[in-house]
Amino acid sequence: MLFLTGMRDGVREILAHPVRSLLTLFGLICGVASLIAMIGMVHGMLAGWRAFLYETGGLEKVGSVASRPPAYQKHLAGISPGRTARDAEGIWRNVPGVTHISPEFAIDEYGGTEVKRKGRRSPDNLVYGVVPDVIVINRYEMERGRFIASLDGERGRCVAVIGAQVAKDLFTPAEDPLGQTIDVKGQPYRVIGVFREAVFMQGGRNVVASKNRSVCLPLKTALLRFNGGSERLTWLNFRVGDVEHLDEVVDAIQNTLVILHRGVLDFSLETQEERATEYRRTERSLKTSMGGVSAISLFVGGIVITNIMLASIKERIREIGVRKALGARRRDIFMQLMAEALAIGAVGGALGVLAGIGLVNLLVWLLPGQPPPLLVPSAIALGFGASLLTGLIAGAYPAFTAARLDPIGALQNE
Amino acid sequence: MTSLPAPLIELEDVRKTYRMGDEDVHALAGVTLTIGSGEFVAVVGPSGSGKSTLMHLLGLMDRPTSGRLSFGGQDVSRLSSSAQATHRARKLGFVFQSFNLLPRLSVMDNVLLPLSYARDGGKDGRRRAAEALERVGLSHRARHRPGQLSGGERQRAGIARALVNRPELILADEPTGNLDGQNVERILELFRELHSGGQTIVLVTHDTNVAASARRQIRMQNGRVAPAA
Ligand SMILES: Nc1ncnc2c1ncn2[C@@H]1O[C@H](COP(=O)(O)OP(=O)(O)O)[C@@H](O)[C@H]1O
Ligand SMILES: [Mg+2]
Numbered sequence: 207m208l209f210l211t212g213m214r215d216g217v218r219e220i221l222a223h224p225v226r227s228l229l230t231l232f233g234l235i236c237g238v239a240s241l242i243a244m245i246g247m248v249h250g251m252l253a254g255w256r257a258f259l260y261e262t263g264g265l266e267k268v269g270s271v272a273s274r275p276p277a278y279q280k281h282l283a284g285i286s287p288g289r290t291a292r293d294a295e296g297i298w299r300n301v302p303g304v305t306h307i308s309p310e311f312a313i314d315e316y317g318g319t320e321v322k323r324k325g326r327r328s329p330d331n332l333v334y335g336v337v338p339d340v341i342v343i344n345r346y347e348m349e350r351g352r353f354i355a356s357l358d359g360e361r362g363r364c365v366a367v368i369g370a371q372v373a374k375d376l377f378t379p380a381e382d383p384l385g386q387t388i389d390v391k392g393q394p395y396r397v398i399g400v401f402r403e404a405v406f407m408q409g410g411r412n413v414v415a416s417k418n419r420s421v422c423l424p425l426k427t428a429l430l431r432f433n434g435g436s437e438r439l440t441w442l443n444f445r446v447g448d449v450e451h452l453d454e455v456v457d458a459i460q461n462t463l464v465i466l467h468r469g470v471l472d473f474s475l476e477t478q479e480e481r482a483t484e485y486r487r488t489e490r491s492l493k494t495s496m497g498g499v500s501a502i503s504l505f506v507g508g509i510v511i512t513n514i515m516l517a518s519i520k521e522r523i524r525e526i527g528v529r530k531a532l533g534a535r536r537r538d539i540f541m542q543l544m545a546e547a548l549a550i551g552a553v554g555g556a557l558g559v560l561a562g563i564g565l566v567n568l569l570v571w572l573l574p575g576q577p578p579p580l581l582v583p584s585a586i587a588l589g590f591g592a593s594l595l596t597g598l599i600a601g602a603y604p605a606f607t608a609a610r611l612d613p614i615g616a617l618q619n620e
Numbered sequence: 621m622t623s624l625p626a627p628l629i630e631l632e633d634v635r636k637t638y639r640m641g642d643e644d645v646h647a648l649a650g651v652t653l654t655i656g657s658g659e660f661v662a663v664v665g666p667s668g669s670g671k672s673t674l675m676h677l678l679g680l681m682d683r684p685t686s687g688r689l690s691f692g693g694q695d696v697s698r699l700s701s702s703a704q705a706t707h708r709a710r711k712l713g714f715v716f717q718s719f720n721l722l723p724r725l726s727v728m729d730n731v732l733l734p735l736s737y738a739r740d741g742g743k744d745g746r747r748r749a750a751e752a753l754e755r756v757g758l759s760h761r762a763r764h765r766p767g768q769l770s771g772g773e774r775q776r777a778g779i780a781r782a783l784v785n786r787p788e789l790i791l792a793d794e795p796t797g798n799l800d801g802q803n804v805e806r807i808l809e810l811f812r813e814l815h816s817g818g819q820t821i822v823l824v825t826h827d828t829n830v831a832a833s834a835r836r837q838i839r840m841q842n843g844r845v846a847p848a849a
Contacts, residue, residue: 211736215724218724219724222724524720525722527720528716528720528722529722529733529737530681530705531679531681531708531714531720532708532709532714532733532734532737532781533705533706533708533709533710533712533734533737533738534705534709534737535701535702535705535706535737536701536702536705537702538705538737613681614676614681614682617716617720
């Protein structure tokens with residue numbers, strides 16, 4: 207009851223001096239707003255990174271790429287069969303931690319491939335032979351039709367699944383690509399499926415746009431028609447079932463591949479760990495820097511509140527004397543002023559939340575294409591709570607000072 | 621005035637000494653007196669004679685340096701500050717020379733203040749406050765701010781506030797000091813009314829007219845009670 211009237215008096219006190227109150231609350235508002243914006247930005251970026259990581263295969267994707275063997279093995283390079291479909295076979299049998307394997311052969315390893323149809327052209331595509339597992343590892347999604355099946359490869363069928371951009375290049379919106387024939391380096395392929403468009407905007411551009419320039423053929427067909435029947439692969443990607451055991455599975459893959467390549471280190475394994483580590487580093491530094499800004503604002507805001515409350519108490523010494531004469535105990539005065547401080551914290555927190563929401567929206571508008579900052583409910587709660595706490599901490603000393611005033615002296619104060 | 625009233629307040633050789641630099645100031649230099657329940661007492665005397673100091677002790681706003689002060693038979697001079705505060709809230713009513721209404725609260729909220737500190741679970745606080753305002757003839761001003769009231773009205777609001785918790789003792793230090801003749805009369809009339817209703821009142825005054833309306837006068841001189849003239 208007393209606490210409630212204290213809160214009411216606090217709000218009255220704030221409303222009685224709107225300009226002074228706004229100045230008082232400025233630090234608090236900045237602190238809360240920056241806290242909300244900071245958490246929003248970190249969450250936005252995290253969401254973006256997660257999406258990007260996901261689009262590019264996730265942490266569970268392990269790639270095996272060609273690499274020059276070390277100098278001491280140069281003379282041995284010839285004895286390695288290189289990366290072939292047999293690697294895939296060997297890993298499948300020997301490394302149980304691997305759930306999917308994608309041997310891939312790009313018909314132009316070092317450049318884009320042009321695909322044509324009835325005078326229309328689609329430049330710079332990745333045309334590659336694949337097995338069904340690739341759809342899981344590279345995370346393709348079907349928009350129309352079906353994906354390549356094992357049988358397509360075994361039968362050497364000339365079929366293709368094309369990315370959204372390829373479809374846009376070769377077909378008008380009115381045309382249905384399914385069943386149509388496209389021209390890959392003079393050879394006809396029938397379109398059996400179209401991928402869903404992959405979009406992940408960062409810095410104003412779609413960083414996964416290349417996914418939409420994919421043309422998938424059955425691996426065997428591609429090897430036969432574009433690799434002279436050689437089994438040498440361009441890439442060999444794996445999907446690890448349990449990311450917790452990533453390191454162990456990568457070791458097992460490494461060992462198996464060394465044996466299959468007769469000891470020649472003409473490959474290297476790549477994971478997305480490094481990228482994830484970098485993300486985490488950025489996240490941490492953002493949190494410390496922005497968290498520091500919020501903490502400093504709240505701290506400064508707290509000091510301002512302490513000062514203004516001390517000044518306001520000085521003006522109200524007589525009121526405190528009257529209250530004491532009428533029976534207020536020290537703790538009643540203390541509680542009343544703490545209630546006022548809490549009211550200041552609540553008003554500052556509420557304004558800070560509004561400012562924070564505004565700031566998040568402003569950032570979304572200022573940084574188009576960046577992973578947009580998110581409005582996180584827990585950040586709003588945290589900001590408001592931090593404001594209340596700052597108010598209480600800042601109010602404690604003035605409240606203590608006021609509670610200890612001698613009633614006679616306070617009553618005689620002019 | 622035949623029967624002796626039961627004593628409400630008893631002071632036995634009460635002293636209050638202030639230390640000013642190297643000197644001791646004896647604001648009260650041994651006061652012994654009894655105030656009966658239902659008495660209307662005026663404390664008079666020259667400036668500096670210790671009237672306010674006496675009121676502070678009676679109001680439990682301060683503690684005597686030595687001596688015994690009892691209220692309703694209980695020694696209250698050594699109570700903790702929190703117990704003193706509760707005593708003030710429940711048993712005392714204060715009327716001040718400069719009214720001391722809180723400017724940002726309505727007249728009603730000012731009158732309610734002692735009840736909130738009394739914490740005796742009175743649910744009918746608003747009713748009691750309304751009654752107190754009615755008694756001083758200020759019902760129509762309940763929602764006004766003190767700043768909107770005349771001096772006389774403010775002091776009546778102050779008296780309503782002192783009455784609201786039905787105190788055993790009302791202490792008034794120069795309650796008419798800031799008022800003009802007509803308002804002084806009105807306030808005194810109120811005090812007389814309260815007194816005839818059985819209220820114990822101790823007031824300090826310079827004004828011989830004011831002192832005359834009390835049934836008993838205590839003359840202070842150099843921190844002592846002067847013998848009756
Ligand atoms: N807080 C104090 N410190 C020092 N001296 C005081 C204090 N309060 C009162 N005195 C002194 O005590 C004496 C009595 O003061 P007071 O009770 O206020 O007298 P009155 O109200 O009769 O004018 C005066 O000499 C005054 O200066
Ligand atoms: Mg005085």
